[in-house]
């Protein structure tokens with residue numbers, strides 16, 4: 001159980017998920033939070049990570065640092081994705097164990113389940129089939145992190161948990177034209193339609209691919225909830241359990257954000273589509289008493305209002 005003065009390390013506190021965890025911890029009155037940006041602590045450096053944890057001795061770690069990107073960069077920079085993720089998570093998880101830190105939440109992702117997993121995806125489907133080719137390097141690294149947590153729990157009696165969130169969005173997202181996920185990419189396109197008075201929204205792929213999305217503050221809420229919860233399971237899906245096509249999202253977003261404009265939607269069909277369908281079975285999280293709270297339209301309007309255009313590279 002985290003106490004208000006427990007020492008907590010949030011790794012990746014400037015990122016989308018890490019910054020949401022940090023915000024919520026502060027809001028809930030946790031006072032002893034430690035962070036270190038990349039300049040101060042490069043998580044690829046095993047010795048530095050070990051020394052940092054030895055010196056600071058946090059009792060709880062939220063591991064939200066990772067090399068993350070959308071379909072384009074996952075496919076193009078596979079070597080970076082597999083190397084950096086294996087290193088970051090191995091350095092933190094192993095050093096945590098070595099320094100007697102028993103409580104850690106590792107962020108996995110719904111995109112590491114098999115490409116053709118039965119839907120909705122249950123936790124037990126992990127490793128039950130072929131991975132999506134465009135992000136297999138990232139997925140394999142993440143799966144290794146999950147197996148590491150499981151193995152350390154079995155052998156060293158740690159209580160490391162892996163949360164598996166679905167696609168997310170919110171403040172501090174990455175809006176890069178090539179490297180972002182589909183929700184921030186869509187938000188950026190709508191912002192540019194509004195700003196430059198464009199008449200057309202062009203979507204990558206055929207628009208039929210189905211996805212589930214969750215507001216990042218709900219993921220942060222799940223992270224803190226499950227850090228405080230004794231669970232038999234170490235792997236828990238975090239989502240809403242609802243899915244819509246990319247085209248449905250596009251229509252919904254246009255209506256919610258710029259209802260005054262008439263926009264034509266078209267498709268760049270030669271672009272990658274990714275896994276055809278991806279919706280999580282969230283019954284395990286619900287059994288433990290957690291469910292997502294924020295309505296999609298509310299989260300979207302909030303994110304749009306607080307867009308940080310500095311991230312518009």
Ligand SMILES: NC(=O)c1ccc[n+]([C@@H]2O[C@H](COP(=O)([O-])OP(=O)(O)OC[C@H]3O[C@@H](n4cnc5c(N)ncnc54)[C@H](OP(=O)(O)O)[C@@H]3O)[C@@H](O)[C@H]2O)c1
Pocket residue numbers: 011012013014015016017018037038041042043044063064065066067068088107108109110164165166167168169172173174181
């Ligand atoms: N975004 C999603 O849709 C989504 C969905 C499901 C699960 N997740 C999971 O949630 C976790 C966080 O994702 P995110 O979207 O929050 O990613 P993000 O916004 O890119 O944040 C990642 C953070 O990790 C830090 N980091 C990366 N390499 C580092 C290094 N070598 N040393 C120190 N810090 C380093 C980054 O620091 P800098 O600020 O210096 O770059 C950044 O603050 C990941 O494990 C991801 O798999 C994300």
